[in-house]
Amino acid sequence: MAESCVSMTGRRRTSTRSTFLPRSFRFSRSVRATALSAGALAACASLAVACGVVPGTAGGSGDGPIVVMTWAPEGTSATNKPGMPAFARAYARWLNANGGLGGRDLKVLTCNDRDDTVAAAQCARRAVKEGAVAVVGSYSQHSDAFFPHLEGAGIPYIGGFGVTNAEFTSPLSYPVNGGRSSLLAGLGKELAPQCGRVSLVRPDTIAGDSLPVMLDAGLTAGGHDASSDQPAPEDATEYTDQAEDALRTATKGEGRSRKGRGCVVTALGDRTGTFMDSFRRSRDDYPGVRTATILGSVDQTVINAAGAASGPFEGAYVTGWYPVASDPAWAPMKKVISEKAFSDTRIDPADTGVQTTWIAYNVLRQAVESLDGGPVTADTVRHALDGGLRIDTGGLTPPLRWRFTDRLASIGFPRLVNADVTLQTVRKGRLVAAERGFVDVTGTLEKADVD
Structure with a gap:
């Protein structure tokens, strides 16, 4: 199966099938072990000499665009979330038309994970290759396939849909809802x-x-x-x-x-x-x-x-997870849609995938703004979020702040910081x-x- 990844310029690339075979696990086999495994991977990502890789150094330094990726399944026989990457592209158009991030353009790469482990791994490898500083507002059921690649490169996963346990255990995951x-x-x-x-x-x-x-x-x-x-x-x-x-x-x-x-x-x-x-x-x-x-x-x-x-x-x-679609708190998101995606029928403001993507990109924006003009890399974005940065979502969620462990670490979900419904x-x-x-x-x- 070939990967399908599209940037904001519309360029399409393909790559051959991966031989990566993800492990499988069931929830009843102790999610605590998953948390420990994720922690080990994160430790590996921080040790450049021991692991043979220097994480978080590309994709955002200098005056070029800040590169991120959003992925989701499209055109499958099961779950499809085409509105998430479509909204991400619309958000980038809107943001760039309004000054970008600190005067720099935001470049959004999108990828179809095809609800498939091989394609999910390919999306993650593409994010690493293209120097993405984060994967933002995405949906995938195949965390065992994509997280090892992100963790190895130190790339944060901001605002996943909350569909897998690993999104609430990996130290590089920053969920915006409680799944x-x-x-x-x-x-x-x-x-x-x-x-x-x-x-x-x-x-x-x-x-x-x-x-x-x-x-x-x-x-x-x-x-x-x-x-x-x-x-x-x-x-x-x-x-x-x-x-x-x-x-x-x-x-x-x-x-x-x-x-x-x-x-x-x-x-x-x-x-x-x-x-x-x-x-x-x-x-x-x-x-x-x-x-x-x-x-x-x-x-x-x-x-x-x-x-x-x-x-x-x-x-x-x-x-x-969020207020009803008619709540006034969604007005800024609807403004982006009306100005830059009004004719895109894939983008529904009432869709929870689109809503999650909006919140995730606001987390990214606030993390980058907190750097105050400094280098924007996967490493600096991650450190900003790990440093106690308080994210205001305009009433769509409680204020968000991630620590290495939170109250729900006791049941194996150390990254679950928002359990409000x-x-x-x-x-x-x-x-x-x-x-x-x-x-x-x-x-x-x-x-x-x-x-």
């Missing part, structure tokens, strides 16, 4: 007093293996039994069997000392809409079953396609805020049974 773990923990805590049996339908992938643990942490915090885990193919074209199993499990024992009607929680990413097509056809035999999900698996377009106010999402709770609901077919402000689920996550 799907925080979303499911928050959702479980909200559903605990309202649902009978809970079925979780999630991807049958390594990244998906951690999701039941986090949902159960929230349910347990609310005094509820654990959920029923329903793994499903990530790239299926229909989910009739999985929908039937989830509905059957959610209604088992109804009416016998249950707290309420059964609930089906979906966390299938881009395939949630496909699942709901099958769910709608099956649910007539199971009246009253409620649904709940997380942002990243649903947005307003998915709700509309499922029938809006008459569909299965009506009344559903949805947890997100927002609670939303579908009312009259529209996704709206159910409560104002953020809910901090740090305490819930600390009690998660990750061993």
Whole structure:
């Protein structure tokens, strides 16, 4: 499979297949070991003589453009996030038209990770080769494939989507949200007093293996039994069997000392809409079953396609990382889109990938500005973020600041510094805020049974 990487100039290059074979691990095998491994890699990145490489020295010194990369899967049969690299290019156009970063242009390279380990590794190697000072606002499920390359070169990973455990363990990772773990923990805590049996339908992938643990942490915090885990193919074209199993499990024992009607929680990413097509056809035999999900698996377009106010999402709770898309705090992002990407249909201001990319690039901007005209390299950007720099996201998240370890290091997530979630609901077919402000689920996550 050939890599496809495109710079702001539109140049396309290809490279041959890599022989890099990433290791595989499951969440239940102790994420603490992953954290130790990431720490060792970071130590290697800091020892130029011992490792035979001088990290963080290219890509931003002098008067040339500051080079960064954004990657995400596009055109795959599973999850696709084309809006993230598209928005990154629009942001660079907008920033450069408004003076750039300290008077220097921002050059954004983009790469299609194809939801594939080989392509993800190729993207990372391209970032190293091109002298990127950071990988910003990106999505990939294949952290075992790309992190070793970034860590070996000392390149920070700013604002990944939060889809893998390594994003919360690697010392070179600077996540801006709490990943799907925080979303499911928050959702479980909200559903605990309202649902009978809970079925979780999630991807049958390594990244998906951690999701039941986090949902159960929230349910347990609310005094509820654990959920029923329903793994499903990530790239299926229909989910009739999985929908039937989830509905059957959610209604088992109804009416016998249950707290309420059964609930089906979906966390299938881009395939949630496909699942709901099958769910709608099956649910007539199971009246009253409620649904709940997380942002990243649903947005307003998915709700509309499922029938809006008459569909299965009506009344559903949805947890997100950020305020609803109608919140005034998104106005600066929408200004960038209207001025530099108004005709690009890939860029949806309500898409959590686009929102994450916006926040990540604001982290980069503040890190570079803190250097006060000094050299901009992977090393200096990393040291700025590690030095206690406080990032203000304009109310889209709590203030962000990364330390080597934080409270959630106890469960193997030393880089998870933002465990705040927002609670939303579908009312009259529209996704709206159910409560104002953020809910901090740090305490819930600390009690998660990750061993």
